[in-house]
Amino acid sequence: MKLQNYAVGQWISGEGSGQELYNAINGEFVASATSKGLDFGAMCDYARTVGGNKLRKMTFHERGNMLKALALHLLNHKEKFYKLSWATGATRADSWVDIEGGIGNLFTYASLRRQFPNESFCMDGDVARLSKHNTFIGHHICVPKEGVAIHINAFNFPVWGMLEKVAVNWLAGVPAIVKPATLTSFLTEAVVKEIIASQIIPEGALQLICGSANGLLDHVINQDVITFTGSAQTGKMLKSNPHILEESVPFNMEADSLNCCVLGNDVTPEMPEFEIFIKEIVREITTKAGQKCTAVRRIIVPENRVEDVHFAIGKRLATNTIGDPNIEGVRMGSLAGKSQLKEVREKVELLSKSQKIIIGDFEKFEVKGADKHVGAFMPPVIFLNENPFKNTDVHNIEAFGPVSTILPYKTTDEAIALAKMGKGSLVSSIVTHDDKIARDYVLGSACMHGRILILNSDCAKESTGHGSPMPMLVHGGPGRAGGGEEMGGKRGVFHYLQRTAIQGSPTTITNVSSQYQVGANYIQTGIHPFRRYFEELQIGETLITETHTVSEQDIVNFAELSGDKFYAHLEPGALEGTIFKRTVAHGYFILSRAAGLFVDPPKGPVLLNYGIDECRFTKPIYPGMSIGVRFTCKEKIENDKPLKAANGQEVKVGIVKWVVDIYDASTAEIHEKYEVDVSNGDTVGIATILTMVKKKEQ
Numbered sequence: 001m002k003l004q005n006y007a008v009g010q011w012i013s014g015e016g017s018g019q020e021l022y023n024a025i026n027g028e029f030v031a032s033a034t035s036k037g038l039d040f041g042a043m044c045d046y047a048r049t050v051g052g053n054k055l056r057k058m059t060f061h062e063r064g065n066m067l068k069a070l071a072l073h074l075l076n077h078k079e080k081f082y083k084l085s086w087a088t089g090a091t092r093a094d095s096w097v098d099i100e101g102g103i104g105n106l107f108t109y110a111s112l113r114r115q116f117p118n119e120s121f122c123m124d125g126d127v128a129r130l131s132k133h134n135t136f137i138g139h140h141i142c143v144p145k146e147g148v149a150i151h152i153n154a155f156n157f158p159v160w161g162m163l164e165k166v167a168v169n170w171l172a173g174v175p176a177i178v179k180p181a182t183l184t185s186f187l188t189e190a191v192v193k194e195i196i197a198s199q200i201i202p203e204g205a206l207q208l209i210c211g212s213a214n215g216l217l218d219h220v221i222n223q224d225v226i227t228f229t230g231s232a233q234t235g236k237m238l239k240s241n242p243h244i245l246e247e248s249v250p251f252n253m254e255a256d257s258l259n260c261c262v263l264g265n266d267v268t269p270e271m272p273e274f275e276i277f278i279k280e281i282v283r284e285i286t287t288k289a290g291q292k293c294t295a296v297r298r299i300i301v302p303e304n305r306v307e308d309v310h311f312a313i314g315k316r317l318a319t320n321t322i323g324d325p326n327i328e329g330v331r332m333g334s335l336a337g338k339s340q341l342k343e344v345r346e347k348v349e350l351l352s353k354s355q356k357i358i359i360g361d362f363e364k365f366e367v368k369g370a371d372k373h374v375g376a377f378m379p380p381v382i383f384l385n386e387n388p389f390k391n392t393d394v395h396n397i398e399a400f401g402p403v404s405t406i407l408p409y410k411t412t413d414e415a416i417a418l419a420k421m422g423k424g425s426l427v428s429s430i431v432t433h434d435d436k437i438a439r440d441y442v443l444g445s446a447c448m449h450g451r452i453l454i455l456n457s458d459c460a461k462e463s464t465g466h467g468s469p470m471p472m473l474v475h476g477g478p479g480r481a482g483g484g485e486e487m488g489g490k491r492g493v494f495h496y497l498q499r500t501a502i503q504g505s506p507t508t509i510t511n512v513s514s515q516y517q518v519g520a521n522y523i524q525t526g527i528h529p530f531r532r533y534f535e536e537l538q539i540g541e542t543l544i545t546e547t548h549t550v551s552e553q554d555i556v557n558f559a560e561l562s563g564d565k566f567y568a569h570l571e572p573g574a575l576e577g578t579i580f581k582r583t584v585a586h587g588y589f590i591l592s593r594a595a596g597l598f599v600d601p602p603k604g605p606v607l608l609n610y611g612i613d614e615c616r617f618t619k620p621i622y623p624g625m626s627i628g629v630r631f632t633c634k635e636k637i638e639n640d641k642p643l644k645a646a647n648g649q650e651v652k653v654g655i656v657k658w659v660v661d662i663y664d665a666s667t668a669e670i671h672e673k674y675e676v677d678v679s680n681g682d683t684v685g686i687a688t689i690l691t692m693v694k695k696k697e698q
Contacts, residue, residue, distance in 0.1 A: 003033040003189050003210040006196060008046045009203055014038065014211055019182050024089035024334045025324050027374040031186045035211030041219040043177055043207050047148035048223070051175030051204025056144045058202075059120050061638050063171050064113025070200045071106035077194050078103070081159065081187065088158065088184045089334035089376060091325040094288045097468075102163030105487070108471035109167040115490055118638035120144070120173060123513050124499055134519040137506055141513065142497035144173030147223030149496060152213065152238070154229040155181035155336050156291040158188040164471070164487060165227055166206065172496035174225070175205045179213040181230070183337050186210075217241045220249045225496055227252045229293065232480055252495065253482030254475065258398055258422035260298035261466055262415050262441065264432025269308050272457040277431040278312040280455065281404070284467050285380050286320055286332045290402035291340070294427045294467040297398055299382075300415050303408035310384065310406060314359050317380050323368030324375075330368055335376040335401055347399035348381055354393040355385040355405060382406065388418055395421040412437055416444035424479020429453035429466040450477030450485065516540050516634040516659060518686075529633060530600035533696035534654035537633050545597040547628040547665040550585050550621055558589040580620060587617035590627060590685050594662045598631040605694040607643065607653060615687035619664070627684065628665040634658055634688060643692060652695040660687045 002018060004011040018034025055063065074081075078099055085095040116122050121143045128138040149169040153161035158180050166176045180188035192208045195201060209216070220226065220243060228235045232255035238244075239251045261281060267273045284296040301309045323330040335341045345362065360381035367377050383405040385394050394405045395418075409415045419428055419441075428449040430441045433456045442452055451473065453466050469475035469487065476485030486492060502509065506519035522542035525532075529541055559565045564586055567574040572583050591612075600606075621627060635657040642650035662685035 001031045003031050003186055005035055005038055005210050006192055006206070006208040007038050007043050008207075009050075011193075012038065018211060021183065021186055022337065023087040024337050024376045025086065025370055027338075027371075030087055033182050033185050033210040035209050035213065038209065040213070040216040043209075044148055044216075044219045044221075044224070046204055047175040047177055047207060048146060049204075051202055051206070052144075052146060052148065052173075054202035055170065055173045055175060055205055056120055056146070058173065059118045060116035060122065060171065061113045061118045061640065063173060064110045064116075065640065066200060067106045067167055067170060068110035070195065070198065071103050071110060073198045073200060074103050074106070074191070074194060075100075081191060084187050084190050085159075086325055088187060088336050089289060089325075091330065091333050094325075094333065097287070098157050098159045102157075102160035105160070105164040105167045105471050109171045109493075112171065112489060112493070114637075114639075116493075117514065117635065119514060122497075123515055124494070127509075127517055130503065135505055136503065137509055137517060137519070138501055138503045139509055139513065139517070140499050141502050142494060142499050145223045145225065145496055145498055147174065147221060147225065149174050149176040150179070150216065150220065150224060150226045151176055152179045152226070152228045152230070153181060153188075154293065155183040155340070156288060156293070158184040159191055161229060162188055162191070164469075164475075167471075168487065168492040169225070169496045170201065170205060172493045174496045175207075177207045177209065177216070179209045179216070182211055183339065218243050220244060220247060222247045222249060225250045225252070227254070227484075227486065228482075229254045231256055232482065235482060250495070252476070252484035252486065254293065254426070254484060254486060255480060255482040256293050256398055256400060257425035257477060257481040258297045258395060259294055259425045259427050259466075260300050260419050260422060260429075261296045262419065262428070262430040262432075263299075263301040263305060263309065264430060264434055264437045264441075265302040265412065265415075266432055266434040266437055267305075269305075269312075271433065272460075273431050273433050273455075274308075274312070276455060276457065276460045278309070278316060280429070280431065280466055281313060282316045282320070283465065285317070285382075285402045285404055287467065289332055289335050289378070290380070290404075291336060291400055292467050294469065296404055296429075296466060298394060298418070298422065299404055299406045300409055300418050301406060303410055306384070306406060306408050310358055310382075313382060317359060317382075320380065321368055322365065322377060322379065324370040327369035332380075332402070334370075335378060338376050340400070341376040341378060344378065344399045344401035344403065347397055348403060350397050351383060351393055351399060351403075351405070354391040355383045358382055358384045358406075378402065388421075392421065395423070412440050413444070416441060419445045420448045422448070422480065424477055424481045424483075425449050426469075426475065426477040426481045427451045427453065427466060429455055431455045433457065448478060450474060450481055510540055514539055514635070516632055518659065518661065522630070522632065528600045529631070529658075530604050530606045533605045534636065534656065534693040535696050537636060537656060537693070539633055539636065542630060542632040543598060545629040545631060547626045548593055548597060549626040550590075550593075550623055552583070552623045554589065554593070555583060555585050555623065558586050558592075562586070562588065564588070582622050585621040585623070587685065590617065590621055590662055591615065591660070591687060593627065594629045594660055594685070597627075597629045598660065605696075607651070607692045607694055609689055609691050611690040613657075613688040613690065615685075617685045619682065619684040621664070621684055624666075626665040627662055630659070630661040630663060632659040632661065639692075652697070653692045654695060656691050656693045658689050658691065660685075660689055662686065
């Protein structure tokens with residue numbers, strides 16, 4: 001059997017025999033893989049012109065719904081992936097992380113669509129006021145790059161490694177070419193075949209290379225994005241490609257790193273945190289047989305707890321059953337292949353020159369349901385490095401398997417120093433119930449880690465663990481870990497968007513961005529906006545309300561009603577030394593009274609108000625002054641989740657953001673009388689409110 005590549009809309013078997021791939025458990029032949037004969041330049045062009053054009057025409061909401069549909073589809077076919085994953089040496093639990101963890105990323109980024117507009121682009125950050133009279137402003141617009149995302153992935157997560165990346169670039173509107181590590185590419189191919197067969201994603205949005213990608217990077221352009229997961233050595237070689245440098249192509253690297261887990265010096269063997277620590281360490285050693293870029297490689301413990309930790313880890317590992325994952329009771333499978341086993345053994349030998357093995361023996365271990373000499377099996381190996389500041393190989397050499405080293409420390413400062421000697425990692429964790437220790441460790445070591453987990457009995461039950469990157473948090477790290485980042489919620493999406501500063505008048509920027517900018521021209525229809533359905537409302541549609549003159553009695557009544565009797569509202573004699581000239585109206589009264597001015601009471605398309613954003617009270621309102629409201633449709637957001645009415649019926653709605661611009665409507669005489677230093681019409685309060693508005697078409 002020869003694996004197929006998916007290129008330029010076709011499934012293609014590469015030329016020649018290719019690299020032979022074997023079952024990591026029983027050594028049987030699985031498939032061969034080759035990419036010889038593929039036209040990499042044509043693949044890149046196809047992605048940009050076919051897949052990219054289709055994705056860029058879709059909105060964030062359409063792309064998000066596409067991800068959701070694909071996630072549901074793959075979930076329905078997961079068992080065929082589990083069956084094939086066994087050949088990579090993975091247990092069911094290992095495969096769950098890879099397969100359903102990857103599908104979970106699709107679901108997460110599908111949900112993220114609600115944080116973006118129903119447009120093919122988005123705005124980023126706040127408006128910049130660039131002129132005195134607000135006739136010239138600046139903003140940032142983010143549009144999809146017109147290139148292709150090239151993902152070069154590692155062997156250890158053939159499904160998650162692909163899906164966690166494509167979920168992000170597809171939501172951004174960018175197509176992908178995926179190059180999985182050849183060793184386990186047979187599982188990636190199976191998932192891609194199901195994706196293509198589903199016809200859920202546009203043609204050209206995904207292509208697959210099984211086999212070598214040598215020469216692919218010679219075809220990249222400045223609109224492309226390259227992501228690499230694997231060894232730092234390979235990553236540096238790829239990153240230095242002259243064509244990448246010439247075209248200034250973004251290159252995101254996630255390299256294997258010497259991650260660490262620290263036992264706080266407050267923890268004793270009697271505390272629940274000690275057991276939490278031991279469980280976490282053993283899980284990280286045995287999950288995926290230690291073949292995780294986030295696995296714990298350095299176990300940093302107080303010097304007076306080394307013996308306790310050694311004994312507890314040994315006791316727990318003694319119950320760990322290695323073997324064929326299909327056999328009941330097996331907790332740890334094999335490495336992904338014989339080549340990986342050879343590499344890990346070589347690294348263990350190197351580490352053995354400067355530290356001693358205290359748990360594990362390559363010759364003396366049992367395997368259940370399989371032949372340890374045929375499959376790629378090895379036992380967990382634990383080293384003890386008694387002088388980690390002198391014997392530093394442990395901070396430089398990584399054995400990418402079930403291998404870790406115990407390192408003693410005296411003080412928290414020493415623990416921090418040891419953690420940082422890894423020269424950059426994807427993740428560090430500390431188990432402690434002392435928040436001061438946690439604070440000192442985080443602030444002292446954060447510069448060298450992409451993520452830090454603080455674990456104790458308060459959160460352990462629901463914690464996702466040391467080794468689990470989460471879609472809404474960045475995954476990456478400085479230095480040895482590659483210096484890049486993946487995922488991170490919206491942050492990840494922005495890696496595939498071009499951020500461009502745009503400048504112009506508020507009206508022009510409003511029309512370009514589909515978001516109302518304060519100072520833009522109003523649209524006045526003569527119809528109260530609360531009388532209009534979601535589809536009928538226009539960005540910039542504005543109601544100029546009647547005015548209300550604030551009285552002393554208003555202030556007193558609101559103080560009684562709200563219970564807010566702050567001295568500035570009720571005690572004129574207490575104002576000396578403050579900014580106020582006399583008792584001042586409550587800010588929340590001004591906002592509440594503004595609502596009374598802009599709300600249209602009868603039942604209509606507006607169903608409910610469910611939030612206030614960016615509320616500011618900018619200038620004081622004194623009794624005798626008047627306020628009015630400029631009430632403007634700021635942004636319309638599609639909502640694909642119907643509202644459930646009290647009678648059980650579903651009502652289609654959209655979300656509308658409104659600018660509530662409360663202005664000083666007082667006469668010049670009032671300003672002079674009360675010595676108010678505001679000009680007629682100046683904003684005294686501003687907020688954004690959100691409403692659910694019924695759609696006309698039900």
